[in-house]
Amino acid sequence: MREGRYRRQIHAALLARVTGKPVKILYDRRESLLVHPKRHATQIKVKVGATRDGCLTAFETELYGDTGAYASLGDKVMTRATTHSSGPYEIPHVKADCYAMYNQ
Numbered sequence: 001m002r003e004g005r006y007r008r009q010i011h012a013a014l015l016a017r018v019t020g021k022p023v024k025i026l027y028d029r030r031e032s033l034l035v036h037p038k039r040h041a042t043q044i045k046v047k048v049g050a051t052r053d054g055c056l057t058a059f060e061t062e063l064y065g066d067t068g069a070y071a072s073l074g075d076k077v078m079t080r081a082t083t084h085s086s087g088p089y090e091i092p093h094v095k096a097d098c099y100a101m102y103n104q
Contacts, residue, residue, distance in 0.1 A: 040065040058093040061085040067100050074100035
């Protein structure tokens, strides 16, 4: 089923190139569950520092991900989750740690 996901991306890219316009792929809920990568259940601790006017100055996250019985993707999934854990903001002081828990 993963092949279908990549074929749709190729078709979207070709259509965008031919039309010179952006192309968006929309999935219904069932399609989304079938073709999108899944993420591990994760507990996240967050600590935020901000000025009185709401400017973010510091952000600390600690993520604990349950990789289940399969350790092969745990590091990749948790690395991505940690990378995105502080969001799209410019924050001068960020600390982020993650732990992938492998259950036999």
